[in-house]
Amino acid sequence: MNLFIRALFFVYLVLTLASCAKPKSQKDCGFVQNVYGERVSWKQDVPIHLYLHTSIPSAWEKAIRTAADTWNQAYGRELLIIEPNRVGGEAPARDGMNVIYLMSTWEAERASEQARTSLYWVGDQIQEADIRINGQNYQFYSSDVSVNTNVQAVSVESLLIHELGHVIGLRHNDAAPSVMATYLQSNHDRNVLQAADTSNLKCEY
Numbered sequence: 001m002n003l004f005i006r007a008l009f010f011v012y013l014v015l016t017l018a019s020c021a022k023p024k025s026q027k028d029c030g031f032v033q034n035v036y037g038e039r040v041s042w043k044q045d046v047p048i049h050l051y052l053h054t055s056i057p058s059a060w061e062k063a064i065r066t067a068a069d070t071w072n073q074a075y076g077r078e079l080l081i082i083e084p085n086r087v088g089g090e091a092p093a094r095d096g097m098n099v100i101y102l103m104s105t106w107e108a109e110r111a112s113e114q115a116r117t118s119l120y121w122v123g124d125q126i127q128e129a130d131i132r133i134n135g136q137n138y139q140f141y142s143s144d145v146s147v148n149t150n151v152q153a154v155s156v157e158s159l160l161i162h163e164l165g166h167v168i169g170l171r172h173n174d175a176a177p178s179v180m181a182t183y184l185q186s187n188h189d190r191n192v193l194q195a196a197d198t199s200n201l202k203c204e205y
């Protein structure tokens with residue numbers, strides 16, 4: 001009985017805190033939204049600094065920087081900075097750093113994923129983003145590597161434009177031409193932001 005009363009009290013407290021905050025629901029503009037319907041983004045906390053993990057081939061660096069610059073050009077100034085120094089360390093974790101990893105192993109039940117971006121936020125403010133690239137189930141090409149057309153491979157630049165879109169807070173967009181469309185074909189470049197992408201970016205940033 002004692003435990004039951006304590007459980008009720010806890011729920012009551014949470015509800016009281018939630019009703020004090022009174023956040024306003026917003027138009028989504030293609031962004032992830034929190035439980036209150038607010039857009040989740042980095043707000044004024046830009047540019048976003050990202051680090052390449054030592055698992056990322058150096059031949060990919062140029063393509064990754066080009067992908068970041070594609071968003072920066074649409075923004076009109078630096079939104080995403082790929083830092084020059086590499087980070088090592090263990091598996092991706094919430095560690096206060098935004099890191100891009102190439103993973104040599106991937107969950108078998110999620111083998112169809114080319115990559116995954118994890119966002120950590122508090123309220124409507126993103127605090128960290130990590131990108132994992134699926135190196136177990138996919139091959140990749142960058143502009144620095146000649147493409148063997150007999151091999152199904154994913155464009156590093158196109159993939160990173162999409163994942164960096166998730167980093168800034170965008171979710172999938174299959175309703176209009178967009179770099180945030182869910183599926184990226186192999187041996188296919190999708191390196192140009194579409195009207196929906198730039199208007200969504202400017203809606204929030």
Ligand SMILES: [Zn+2]
Nearest residue numbers: 162166172182
């Ligand atoms: Zn995606």
